[in-house]
Structure formats: C-alpha cells, structure tokens
Amino acid sequence: MSRGDYADRQREHNAQYSQAYAEWVAGLSPKQRRQLQKQGLLRPEVDSFETGKASDVSELPIAAPDPEPQPEPETALPVCEADAEEVWAALRRLIAELLADHNPALAVECLALVSGVGFMGESMTGIARRHRVTRAAVSKRCIQLTEQLDLLPSRAMKSLTARQSYRTAQHKNHDHRERFDHGRRARPSD
Numbered sequence: 442m443s444r445g446d447y448a449d450r451q452r453e454h455n456a457q458y459s460q461a462y463a464e465w466v467a468g469l470s471p472k473q474r475r476q477l478q479k480q481g482l483l484r485p486e487v488d489s490f491e492t493g494k495a496s497d498v499s500e501l502p503i504a505a506p507d508p509e510p511q512p513e514p515e516t517a518l519p520v521c522e523a524d525a526e527e528v529w530a531a532l533r534r535l536i537a538e539l540l541a542d543h544n545p546a547l548a549v550e551c552l553a554l555v556s557g558v559g560f561m562g563e564s565m566t567g568i569a570r571r572h573r574v575t576r577a578a579v580s581k582r583c584i585q586l587t588e589q590l591d592l593l594p595s596r597a598m599k600s601l602t603a604r605q606s607y608r609t610a611q612h613k614n615h616d617h618r619e620r621f622d623h624g625r626r627a628r629p630s631d
Contacts, residue, residue, distance in 0.1 A: 455487040538589065547572045551582045557595050565598075 462485035466474060477483050535552075542548040550568050552558075565579040572579075583598055 458487060459485045535590075544572065544574075547574065547579070548582065548586075551579060551586055555583050555586045555590070555592055555595050555598065 466477065466483060469477070474483065539545050539548050539552070547568070550563075550572070554563070554565070554568065565583065566576045569576045569579045580598070583594075586592070587594055587598070
C-alpha cells in the first residue's frame, strides 16, 4: 500500500462521510439545523490527513470552556505509586528495546505505525524503502512490536485474521510444491 493508495482511500472515506453527514443534517428540523449552525457543526469535520496534523477539537465552538467549572467526580482514583511504577517499567522496557535494536530509527517508525502515534499515512513499503529493507522486514518488526506491547494491529497493518489466512495459504502452497516437486528432483545415482 503506497502513500497515494492511503491518501486516495482516506479522501474517499472523507467524501462518503461528508455526504452522509449532509444527508443527516438535511433530515433535521430547521430549529435543529439552526442550533447546529450556532455550534459550528453544520458542516462535517474531517481529518486533514495530508498535512499530518488533524484538526484540533479545541478549535470547535462546542469546546469553549464552561462558564462554571464542574467539580471533579468523587469516583476519580488518585494515581498511586504502583500505577506510576507500572508506567515507568513499561517506558524502561520500551526504551531498552529501542536502544538494543540494530536499526533504532526503523524501530521508532514501526512503533509509530503500530501505535498510531505520529502516523501520517506512511505505508510499510514507504518505510522499507527509506530504510533500505524489505517490506516484509518492516511488517515483521511491526508484528513483533504489537506482540511485545500487547497491541492490536493498527489500520496500517494486516488484521490478525488476514495474517492467519495468508499463513494458511502459504503453508498449503508449500505443501503442494513439496508433494508434486518431489518426483521431479534428480535422484542420486547409485
């Protein structure tokens, strides 16, 4: 998947969303549409994926501060030392993984891809080309990171189901070749 493919799919998704939003707004009563207009929500907000910076929700009129601050709910738990220690342990492990990697720059880009942090639609192929490795090497590193960090595959990765079906197809293909190529092999002469 090249960056252009991602951009085209995102653009198509945004167009579909915008059309559905416009249809939804058209089905509202005039009073409801005026209320949306006052809130600045008459038109859909779509991510600006080409610059890598999404529109900030704080820029919307709906995000204006409340005139009276709301009290903290009493159910909020204070951060305890055990939670903080878990976070630091995870950070130490992550930093150690990145430092021990033979290609830390590639590992950081793979981490950005699998976590979604700083991901701007770059494909694994683009990352592989930039680091002069194969796409399979990038995919393998991304899979390792998702397993190490117990993350689900990001939208830039193949799903677990797709990976399993590819693996099954590859094994069937390999088994098929093993069975039928066996007769074509040169036999050692006695």
